[in-house]
Amino acid sequence: MLKLLGVPAWQAGAEGEHHLPASLPACLLIHLACLGRWVDREQLAALFWPEADAAQARHHLRINLHRLRQLLERLGVPQALEAERSRVRLTLPTDVAQLKAGELEDAAPQDWLQGFRIAGFDAFWDWAEAFIAPLREGGDGPPPTSLPGRAELLARLRADALPAVVLLGEAGMGKSSVLNAAFAGAPLLQGREGLTQMPYRPVVELLLARLDLLRALLRQPERGLAAYRLDLARLVPELAPDEPLPPLDALSARSRLQEGLARVLEALGPLLLVDDLQWVDAATLELLALLGHRGRTRWRGAARGEELPPEHQRWLARQQDGQRLRSLPLQGLSLDTVGQLLRDAGQDTADAPALLQASRGNPFMLGELLRARAEGVALPPRVRELLLRRWRALGPAAASLVGAAAVLARPMPLAVLGHVAAVADAQLLPAAREALDAALLRDDAQGGLQCRHDLVRDAVLSQLPAFEAQALRRRAALALGARPEGAAEPLAVAALWDTAGEAQTALAWLHRGAAQQKLRGRYDEAQTLWQRIAAESREPALALQARLSLAECALLHDLPAGRAALQQVLELAGAVADPAQREHIEGQALSGLVDNAVFSGDLTQAAALAERLRPLLPRLPLAERCSACEVLIELAMREPDIPAAWALLAQLRQLAPQRPSLLSYEGQIHWFGGQVGAARDAFELLLQRHPDYCRGLTIESDLGVMLQALGDLPRAEAMARRSLESWRGVAHTETLSLLMLGLTLTSAGRYGEARGVLDRALVLGREQGSALFEAEALTRRARLYWQSGCIELAEADLAVAEPLLADSRDPLRVSQLCWVRGLLREARGLAADPALAERVRSLSQRSQHPLLHIRLARLDGLGGDAGAAARQVAMAREAGLLEPLAEGLLLQARGLPVNEARPLLLEAAEIAQRLGFAELLGQADRALSAAASAAVLTRLR
Numbered sequence: 001m002l003k004l005l006g007v008p009a010w011q012a013g014a015e016g017e018h019h020l021p022a023s024l025p026a027c028l029l030i031h032l033a034c035l036g037r038w039v040d041r042e043q044l045a046a047l048f049w050p051e052a053d054a055a056q057a058r059h060h061l062r063i064n065l066h067r068l069r070q071l072l073e074r075l076g077v078p079q080a081l082e083a084e085r086s087r088v089r090l091t092l093p094t095d096v097a098q099l100k101a102g103e104l105e106d107a108a109p110q111d112w113l114q115g116f117r118i119a120g121f122d123a124f125w126d127w128a129e130a131f132i133a134p135l136r137e138g139g140d141g142p143p144p145t146s147l148p149g150r151a152e153l154l155a156r157l158r159a160d161a162l163p164a165v166v167l168l169g170e171a172g173m174g175k176s177s178v179l180n181a182a183f184a185g186a187p188l189l190q191g192r193e194g195l196t197q198m199p200y201r202p203v204v205e206l207l208l209a210r211l212d213l214l215r216a217l218l219r220q221p222e223r224g225l226a227a228y229r230l231d232l233a234r235l236v237p238e239l240a241p242d243e244p245l246p247p248l249d250a251l252s253a254r255s256r257l258q259e260g261l262a263r264v265l266e267a268l269g270p271l272l273l274v275d276d277l278q279w280v281d282a283a284t285l286e287l288l289a290l291l292g293h294r295g296r297t298r299w300r301g302a303a304r305g306e307e308l309p310p311e312h313q314r315w316l317a318r319q320q321d322g323q324r325l326r327s328l329p330l331q332g333l334s335l336d337t338v339g340q341l342l343r344d345a346g347q348d349t350a351d352a353p354a355l356l357q358a359s360r361g362n363p364f365m366l367g368e369l370l371r372a373r374a375e376g377v378a379l380p381p382r383v384r385e386l387l388l389r390r391w392r393a394l395g396p397a398a399a400s401l402v403g404a405a406a407v408l409a410r411p412m413p414l415a416v417l418g419h420v421a422a423v424a425d426a427q428l429l430p431a432a433r434e435a436l437d438a439a440l441l442r443d444d445a446q447g448g449l450q451c452r453h454d455l456v457r458d459a460v461l462s463q464l465p466a467f468e469a470q471a472l473r474r475r476a477a478l479a480l481g482a483r484p485e486g487a488a489e490p491l492a493v494a495a496l497w498d499t500a501g502e503a504q505t506a507l508a509w510l511h512r513g514a515a516q517q518k519l520r521g522r523y524d525e526a527q528t529l530w531q532r533i534a535a536e537s538r539e540p541a542l543a544l545q546a547r548l549s550l551a552e553c554a555l556l557h558d559l560p561a562g563r564a565a566l567q568q569v570l571e572l573a574g575a576v577a578d579p580a581q582r583e584h585i586e587g588q589a590l591s592g593l594v595d596n597a598v599f600s601g602d603l604t605q606a607a608a609l610a611e612r613l614r615p616l617l618p619r620l621p622l623a624e625r626c627s628a629c630e631v632l633i634e635l636a637m638r639e640p641d642i643p644a645a646w647a648l649l650a651q652l653r654q655l656a657p658q659r660p661s662l663l664s665y666e667g668q669i670h671w672f673g674g675q676v677g678a679a680r681d682a683f684e685l686l687l688q689r690h691p692d693y694c695r696g697l698t699i700e701s702d703l704g705v706m707l708q709a710l711g712d713l714p715r716a717e718a719m720a721r722r723s724l725e726s727w728r729g730v731a732h733t734e735t736l737s738l739l740m741l742g743l744t745l746t747s748a749g750r751y752g753e754a755r756g757v758l759d760r761a762l763v764l765g766r767e768q769g770s771a772l773f774e775a776e777a778l779t780r781r782a783r784l785y786w787q788s789g790c791i792e793l794a795e796a797d798l799a800v801a802e803p804l805l806a807d808s809r810d811p812l813r814v815s816q817l818c819w820v821r822g823l824l825r826e827a828r829g830l831a832a833d834p835a836l837a838e839r840v841r842s843l844s845q846r847s848q849h850p851l852l853h854i855r856l857a858r859l860d861g862l863g864g865d866a867g868a869a870a871r872q873v874a875m876a877r878e879a880g881l882l883e884p885l886a887e888g889l890l891l892q893a894r895g896l897p898v899n900e901a902r903p904l905l906l907e908a909a910e911i912a913q914r915l916g917f918a919e920l921l922g923q924a925d926r927a928l929s930a931a932a933s934a935a936v937l938t939r940l941r
Contacts, residue, residue, distance in 0.1 A: 002033050002094045005111045010075045018075055022118050024048070024242035025068040030113070031124065032090035035222070036097070040087050043221050047123050047173070081885030084409070099135065109135035126216030132268040133213050147181045148344075149337030153330070157182045159298060162326050163292035163321060166277060168305035169330035171454050172364030172383075178330065179273050183300060186271045187916050192410045196309075199522050200235055201284035202274070203261055207236050210268070213377050215239070225267065228260030230692040233879030234520050245519070245696070255519060256695055261287055266296045274301035278308045278452075283522060285315050292324040305329070326576070332361020345370070350525050359383075364453060371439070387459040390438050397423045397431035402440050402451065406460040406478075407472040407496075411448025420475045447692055460680075473500035481509070490516055507537045511546060518553075527553055541581040544569050548588055559600050560769040562565070566592045575760050581595045584624065587616040591628040593899075596649045599732065601772030603809050626656050634664050637672040638810055645669045648856050660690045664697050672812075673708065674849040677880050680706035680870055695726045703735045708744045709851070711915040735764040735773050743780055749918020750790045758784065775804035776813060787919050791827050798824065811847035815840045819855035822862050832863040854888075861891060869894075883900030886911040886920045890927060896933045905931060 003009045008030065010019040020026040031047070032039060045057035052060065065081075065088065072078045082089045099109070104296035112132040147154065157165060167175045189202035189212075206215055214232075218225050218239070233240035234257060265272055265287075274280065274288065291297050308316070319325035332342075338361075339352040345625035347370075365383045372386050377570035382633055404413070404421035411418075418428045431451060435441040441459075442452040451457040461469070477496035480489055514529035526549075533546035551565030570589040576582040590613040610632055617625055629652045636645035649665050656662075659841070667682030683703035687694070694700050697884040704719030720741035738761035745754035758781040765773030778801035785794035798821055808814050817838040825833060839861040844856055854872050861868030872888035875881075889908035893901035909924035911917070 002029075002092045004030060004034070004113060005095050005099065005108065006114050008113055008116045010077075010908070011177050012076060015522070020116070020117055021071075023071075024064050024065075024118065025071050025122070026116075027118065027121065027124050028064055028068045029071065029090065031127065032088065033092045033094055034096060036091060038084075038087045038089045040221075041148075042086075043086065044784075047127065048220070049123055050123050078099050096132075096135075108327065123219055126212070127218055130213055130267075131221060133210075134267070148340055150174070150178055150181070151335050153178060153328075154182045154525035156328075160325065160326065162298075163295055164299050164301065164325040166274075166301040166303055166316065166325060166327050167330045168303055170306060170362065171304055172362045173330050173332065174363040175330055176275050177363070177727070179275065179300055179302055183273060183530065186273050187265070188273040188275060189280070189284065189336075191276035193276075193279050193457075194409050196279055196281050197495070197525075198489060199281055199517060199520050200257075200287070201489075202284055203265075203282060203287065204235050207232075207264070208238075208281070211236070211238055212568055213268075217264065223263070223267055225260070225263055227692060228256065228263065230696075231256040232264065233554065243660075253520065253695075254522065256289060258287055258290055262290050262294060265291060266294070268297075270297055272297055272299040274299055277301045277303035278312060281311075281313070282525075285312070288318060289324075290317060297829065299508075305891075333363060333366065334361070338366065341366070341370075364455060369497050376379060383455065384459045384462070387440070387456055388463055391440060391456075391460055391463075394438060396432055397421075397427040398434035398438070401431050401449070402435050402456075403464055404466070404472055404476065405441055405449060405451045406449075406457045406464070407469065409474050410492075411444040411450040412450055412915065416479050417449055419479050420472060422475065434810075443496045470840070476513050477502075477505075477509075479723070495874055504538055505537070507533050508539075508542055511542060511549075512547075514549065519548075519790055522923070523553060529810060540572075540575045541578065541585065541929075544572055544576065544585050547572075548585060548592070552592055558768060559596055562594065563596045563600070566596065580619070583616055584618050584621060587613060587620045587628060588614070588624050591624070591631045594635060595631045598631075598638060599772060600770050601654070601775065601804070601808060601810070601813075603635070603638055604807065607639070610635055622655060626652060629655070630665065633669070636669055640667060640672050640811060640849075642673040644722065645672070654832075660693050661687070661697055662690070664699065664702065667702060667706070667909070671702075672847075672849065674847075674851075674879070676706055676709050676850070680710060694722070698727070698733055700722065700726060701733065701740055703742070704737070704740045707884075708740060708747065710880050711911075711917075713748050713916045717741065720744060731764050731885055732767050735761050735768070735770075735777075737775070738764070739776055739780060742777075742784070746780070746784045746787060747918075748916050752786060754784050755781070771804045772810075772813070775801045775817070778804075779813070779820055783816075786820060786823055791824060794820070794824055809843075809846075811843040811852050812849060814843055815852045815855045819858060822859045826862055832859070834863060836861055850875050850881060851884075854881065854884045857888075859892075872873045882911050882915055883917055883920070886917055887923070890920065890923055893927060902928070902931055 001011050002149055003017070004010060008020040008026065010020065011017045016483065020029065020792075030042075031044075031702035032539070041058065041061060042054070045052075045054070046062040048064075049057040049060050065083065067083055074081055077092065080090055080092050081484055082861070083089070109132050111134075115127060156836060157167075167178060169175050177457065187206055189206055191202055195201045214236070217223055218229050218232075229239055230243070230245055231253075232524075233245060234253070235245070236309045237493055250402055270292070280288075288299060288301075289298055303312075316325065316327060320327065330369055331642035333356070335352055335356050336584050338356045338359075339349045342349045342352055342355075355366060355369055359369055368383045368386050371797070391399060393404065400423055401417055401422035404417050414428055418425065418431075423431055430471040432441065435449075436443065440456050441449050443449060450462070463470070473496045477500060479495050481493045483489075492508045494506045494513055497506035497509060510529050514533070516527035517523075517529065517916065529535075530546040530549050534543050534550065534774055537543040537546065542853075547565065548569045551562050551569060554562035566589050570586060570593065573582055573585045573589065576585060580581060590609055593611060594606050594609045595611060597603070613628060613632070619627055620628060629648050633645050633648045633652070636642070636648060645665075646669060649669060652659065652665070662684040662783065667679045667686065670676075670679035670682060674915060680703065682698060683706060686697070687699050687703060690699075691695075700719045704716045704723065707713075707716035707719060723737040724741070726735065738757050742754050742758035742761060745757060758777055762774060762777035762781065765777050778797040781799070782794040782797040785791070785797065801817060802821075805814055805817055818840050822832065822836050825831070837856060840852065840856045840859060844852055853874050857865075857868045857872040857875065861872070862895055869888050869891035873892055874886060876885035876888055886908045892903040893908070905928050909921060909928060912921035
């Protein structure tokens with residue numbers, strides 16, 4: 001048995017214990033034995049030597065595995081370690097496993113690795129802490145405590161197997177005490193009055209208190225949490241302090257964050273407590289519903305039934321209807337219990353009926369009445385009067401601290417509380433001790449002070465003079481607003497300013513709160529706040545910023561609506577008096593309009609707007625300046641002005657050298673500049689370095705474009721489908737991914753699937769009002785129809801697409817349209833149209849993209865240019881574009897003698913077969929068969 005709950009030791013049967021040496025091999029032994037399964041060597045090396053390069057880490061691992069085997073031989077269990085080329089496993093019984101299985105009664109998780117420590121290897125110690133934490137915090141810890149009169153309820157709570165149980169009762173009924181007694185040490189989500197508009201606030205408090213543990217959990221690959229680090233950083237910025245978070249849409253941000261939080265809470269242990277459910281925000285309620293649905297962690301909550309808002313009541317009803325939650329009413333104490341409490345306190349039980357009647361069986365009220373008796377107060381006074389009597393007896397400094405705590409309604413450090421209460425530093429500690437001794441304040445686990453009970457808070461607030469309450473709220477708003485960015489609570493600050501009578505100041509904080517809501521995926525709530533700000537703000541700049549934010553929300557889903565809203569903001573920007581604010585709004589609006597025009601396919605309008613945007617760039621704030629540079633890069637790539645795109649990227653690198661999107665734009669510029677291999681390499685590197693950003697940047701879709709162009713159809717399809725999953729519900733990116741997937745399936749000859757995919761892309765493009773997306777979907781579907789022999793359908797699609805691209809200067813899209821039009825004319829037996837080749841030739845002066853020049857060569861070939869096929873082959877071979885290479889080889893073989901055509905046909909067939917170009921393979925097979933027949937006839941003659 002490997003004993004780890006205490007001083008680590010190995011004991012075989014009745015033999016004596018062999019203590020483990022404090023060494024690295026012993027750490028490996030502990031880690032592998034606790035996991036008890038195959039572990040990848042790369043993961044193991046990365047855990048112990050995270051700073052070393054991969055080869056060096058593997059070398060260290062080999063040496064220490066050899067030492068571990070020597071240690072196991074000394075312990076007499078060398079066979080416990082199994083090693084394969086890429087993985088290792090260690091199988092030994094441990095006391096930790098027995099504790100988990102409920103087979104040990106005299107061991108405690110608090111004794112984990114007692115006295116065992118070696119310097120360095122922080123990642124291992126983080127793992128060790130995270131591994132034991134669920135046992136320390138969950139139901140496997142110390143035996144639960146009991147409460148007088150609650151034994152039956154405690155037993156019922158512990159035995160209930162439903163995913164969720166909620167205790168309902170009035171304030172002071174002892175709901176929190178029951179939960180803590182039933183499940184001592186379990187992690188707690190605490191609802192806070194006044195913070196119901198702040199998404200996930202109880203979860204944030206819980207995670208911030210366990211930040212080191214959370215970091216350790218993220219480092220453990222077996223938990224699968226690392227992929228959610230940046231999603232969790234939207235709530236806890238300390239997880240990625242120096243990394244810009246990728247932009248996300250409403251659906252993916254919300255679902256990713258929910259999934260990541262659910263996994264974290266499940267990793268904390270098998271049980272979760274939720275107190276004051278009536279003040280828990282809607283986002284946390286959604287998370288609790290998800291936990292109940294997943295069924296891996298049970299949660300037990302408490303709520304004041306009479307104070308549950310209607311939406312909370314409906315939520316509870318839905319969970320109960322789904323048989324995932326049970327509500328239990330918490331009754332008051334019985335007469336026998338009151339008598340027992342009096343006996344335990346050494347007091348006369350004859351007063352039990354009077355105390356029961358005065359307290360109505362409410363444990364908090366009963367405690368206050370007993371305290372009053374001890375102070376010589378006659379029964380039965382009201383509890384509120386007792387509390388106010390004690391508050392008024394405090395000194396001025398202590399009373400002010402309690403008043404500040406009542407206004408803040410959440411735990412705060414003593415320094416913050418003192419600032420709000422305007423108590424001098426020298427008086428803080430004595431005043432705090434006085435309020436704590438009077439049982440009006442209490443100290444929470446993280447060192448913050450708050451009112452001992454909500455009944456204390458309610459009583460004090462009811463008696464604070466209006467002017468004093470208003471002054472406290474103003475100072476509280478200033479104190480909370482001055483906290484660091486990561487700890488800021490803009491919606492809480494807004495609520496304080498609002499109740500202090502400063503409605504316009506509150507709106508400014510609501511704007512920040514709305515941005516926070518959007519960042520966390522709560523788009524509906526964010527838009528509701530911005531609508532209120534736009535309607536109520538008397539500050540033109542703030543109202544326009546709110547309207548600008550609303551317009552940006554529409555950009556990825558409804559281009560015409562977003563364009564109209566941005567245009568309105570731009571027209572009204574002149575009403576802003578402050579020049580800096582005016583330019584900020586104009587720059588942001590112009591940036592959005594350029595982006596809108598690019599993806600609407602109107603490059604002329606985009607260029608005109610860009611001319612107005614460029615002079616504003618130096619005066620924009622950093623974040624908006626970076627966004628504007630990215631928008632201008634999008635335009636420059638499509639004009640195409642590749643040198644300008646590179647210059648803008650260089651400027652962006654200077655502004656934000658750590659911005660992950662830099663690699664994305666580098667890849668895109670390579671693509672539009674015709675360096676397809678370099679573009680693929682940039683996106684491969686981006687995917688490797690920043691896999692978390694696949695839901696903020698279109699990495700998978702863009703990489704799929706490069707892979708399809710280079711002929712890697714299986715990976716291109718996989719990337720398209722990954723992108724569709726990552727961006728599900730986002731019309732803009734979903735359309736891009738569908739267009740790429742449709743082209744890939746067409747090349748593979750899977751025409752039925754391709755048709756369905758392109759049909760969907762066409763619908764989404766039209767819904768967004770994007771001529772660019774609509775034309776692209778129609779042109780690609782026309783190519784599909786041509787390739788599958790449906791010429792009339794292809795002609796119909798091009799007839800709709802041509803007007804959409806009539807004024808376009810986009811080389812790739814226009815050349816694609818002309819190329820497909822030329823192929824259709826050939827299929828119908830019509831003479832080549834020289835105008836098609838000339839239109840593409842005029843674009844070729846502005847773009848060196850190999851696809852454009854390959855299409856031009858094909859059009860020249862249709863017009864009778866004998867050398868066109870050879871040019872196509874040469875350009876495609878140089879660029880690595882294997883589909884047009886195979887097509888060019890087939891074209892080049894036409895009309896050649898059999899002995900000259902055969903090598904070209906064989907190369908085309910090999911490329912098509914190896915890469916899955918179904919249509920080209922069929923053409924090559926038919927040409928080879930015809931060549932073989934011709935050769936036989938020649939021999940017979």
